Amino acid sequence: MPTYAVDQAASQAVSGVREVLGEPLDVNVTTPPHGVDADLAVPCFPFAAKLRQKPEEIARRLADHMPPLGLLEQPRAEGGYLNFRFNRASYGKMVMEDLDRLGARFGSSEEGEGKTVVLDISSPNVARPMSVGHLRSTIIGDALHRLYAFAGYTAVGVNHYADWGTQFGTLLYGMTQWLDREAYGKAPVRELLRIYVKFDEEARADPSLRDQAREWALRLEQGDPEARRMWEEIVRHSLAEFDKIYDVLGVTFDSWRGESAYLEMSQEVIEEARRKGVAVEDQGALIVPLKDAGMETPLILRSSDGRTLYSTRDLAAAIYRIRTYRPAQLIYVVGAEQRLHFRQLFATLRKLGFTDVTYAHVDFGLITLPEGRMSTRRGRVVFLEDVLQEAISRARALVDEKNAELPEVDKEEVARLVGVGAIKYADLSQSRVKNVVFDWDRMLSLDGDSAPYLQYTYVRARGIMRKSAAPYPAGGIDRRAMETAEEWNLIKHLARFPEAVREAARTYHPHIVANYLFGLAQVFHVFYHNVPVLQAEDEHLRASRMSIVHGAAQVMQTGLGLLGIGVPERM
RNA sequence: GCGCCCGUAGCUCAGUGGAUAGAGCGUUGGCCUGCGGAGCCAAAGGUCGUGGGUUCAAGUCCCUCCGGGCGCGCCA
Structure with a gap:
């Protein structure tokens, strides 16, 4: 094609x-x-x-x-x-015509026409503040969501948030004991976190608290009205908190469904698995043996005390997605530590007969702290909210320094675009498979291979465009605008954008687009430095060079957009 | 113990099996009377963890070992 x-x-x-x-x-x-x-x-x-x-x-x-x-x-x-x-004449001409004709659609394709992909993205834990740990799934997932839509697929981004499970027992019990009403009213999730940590401390001194917690978990499981009411409130507060973060990040979802949405369906799935002979009783639990699929450990569908598990609800959710969206592919953007879980899940789905869907676990490395793995319980965690704030304020300081005369509203907007962009780019510009040790300066880097370097490319291009309204040259681009190495290299680089986009989607590696854009920025800056556009010898040459500048601005904006990074007009 | 992932310049990372392995940061030294210097140019810096193998060709594929990470039945 x-x-x-x-x-x-x-x-x-x-x-x-x-x-x-x-x-x-x-x-x-x-x-x-x-x-x-x-x-x-x-x-x-x-x-x-x-x-x-x-x-x-x-x-x-x-x-x-x-x-x-x-x-x-x-x-x-x-x-x-x-x-x-x-061939400069024909190749260059074709590239520039494609760019002119397709504009913001340059790089897109119809490859996914008529096909749907469902992406499991972000999926944070209810009752906990989002940590930098959730950043990768959210950002990488969002980029893939956009990339697949750009490739012509109907891309459905699903937030499968964790609102069910045994941890709610400890939380509900803790609330009955230590809830500070006032703190809860002001910052509910932070108060819940305090209780979560406190429970852990207290339970170490008095293990009987764990029985109390189990008691509450059971009450919730059985639909006790008070437990249910408290739980609903927690979920509501958490979702409101998530919303704020997603709003700053500029990440959206097509569907929000918590794990609890699959409780009833889990029972049906259990029945179906049993009926099809896929699941069997073992040591009081209901399991799906997977030895024939090369796994020693089975998927557990029902615990020996009769409860559904994470894996049960995930299986139900997968089947729900298949029946609801009829997707060609299910994509899970989830950390590498869950590899086994997804191998088990996919194998189970195939055993159940869902074989005309392809499954992909898009995994990524862990974000750790210099002192080791993050642990919410031990308070060893960096909150996403704090990272975002810090990024924006660092960017703001830089705007004040570099562009003091910008109006206040613009400064705020630029600081947000640059700060948030920097965080996203830091993650999206490297391959997702490696572990990352969290480092403020690295994650919030504003120089070198970073978001503002790319955004500045756009700003420079737009700066030229603002000063001249030269239309796309009649009769196509002038051959003279492809003569210097700077011009020709830029055109050739622009031409490669569709390839980068395609590879990024195919391999689930947004960093291919990020690396491409960094290269584009470098080539553009050299062009900008050496080739006069507004001062070109004559009108036709000027219009031709303008169309190259236009193309560069367009591709930078589109490309950064695919990564979920916005561009300012000035910075 | 078993399985999976990672190991490339001082640091952080790119590198569809193809020619002389590339960036950013940091270091050293240049460039503002051109469209915004959040920029450009240059220099120094490499046994691609180790040892084998496959191939016309290996940083890339396979195996050994070393180092780090993750996972391994009722948590999510």
Whole structure:
């Protein structure tokens, strides 16, 4: 499905090679390394065995007999490589026309047309303040949500918040003992946290408290009105708190459903699993044996005392999503420590017959503190709210320094965009698989490879655009605007955006887009530094360069938008 | 003990099996009479954890070992 210039150029290279060699060979198109003056390369080593000829000779033969290719120059043989350069006139023209025609849709595709993906994103714990630990799922999930929508899918972002489970027993009991009404009225979730921590301390001195907590958990489970009322209140307060955070982050969901929404359905799922022979009784519990799927530990559907578990409700939720949305794929953006859980979940779903859905656990490394793993109970935790505030205030200090004459409202807006952007970018610009040791300065970095560097690119481009309303040049971009290395490199980089977007979605790696944008920023800054736009020699050249600037601003805005990062007009 | 993940420059990280492994930070030294210096240019800095293997070609794939992290039946 080659629609963009990059794709077409690559497929022209492939068919050209096949035509000359006259065989349906597997042709690999790569990008040459830095020192080589070429845009695409085809290594000829793999053909050697089949053609009984040296790679160097094959490359030479190809170079000599290559038919004319619209977007590529006549290739050259260099060693065992066949090197192509883009044809500036045709390739550059096509790129710029695509950009002009598609605008904010440049980079999008129809790949997901008619298909739905459901993404499990964020899923915080009710009754706890969100910590930086929830950042990754929220931010990575949001970026994937946007990327999939951009790729043409119907993307459903689901917040599956944890509002059920044994921890509510301790909380309800704790509330009956130590609740400070006034503190609860002012900052309910913080007060609940205090109680949660206090229970842990007290229970260490007096283990009988744990029985009390179990008692309350049971009351809640059985629908006791008082327990139920307290629980509902906790959930309400928590969701209100989450809302505030998501609002600052600019993250939205298509569906909010807590685990408790699946209590009834869990019973049906248990029945179904039993009926299909997927689940069996074992030591008083109901389990799904998974040895045949390569797992020693089974998925547990019902505990020996008859309660549903996290895994039961997750299974019910998955089935609910499949029946409600008819998705092609279920995606879970959840930490790597739950790998086993998702292997079990997916295997169970397949056993139950849900085989026409693909499942993906998009995992990511843990965020830890320098002193070790975060622990809410021990108060060893960094709250997301504090991180956001700190980021915004650091950005604000910088705005005051760099752009003192900006109006107050704009300063606030810029500080928010830059501060929040910095946090998101810090996470989205590196591969998600590695663990991260939390570090204020690193997470809130505002220089180098950081959000403001990219946002500043946009600001600079917009600065030029504000000063001139030159329209897209009649008759297309002027060849003279593609002559210098700065111009040509920028155009070539713009052309690669669709590829970055596609790869990021395909591999669930938003950092591919982030890295791409960083490269774009670098190339643009060099262009900006060396190529006069407003002062171009004549009107047509100026309009042509303006269209390049326009394209750069557009791609930066679209790309950052896919990462959930906004751009200011000034900063 | 078993399973999974990670190990690339002083630090933090990129690197679809292809050519001479790249950035940012930090260090040193340059560039504001051009469209905003939150910028640009340059230098120094590497046995890609270790040892084998597969391949025409390995930072990338497979195995050993070392170091770190996570997980392993009724928590979420």
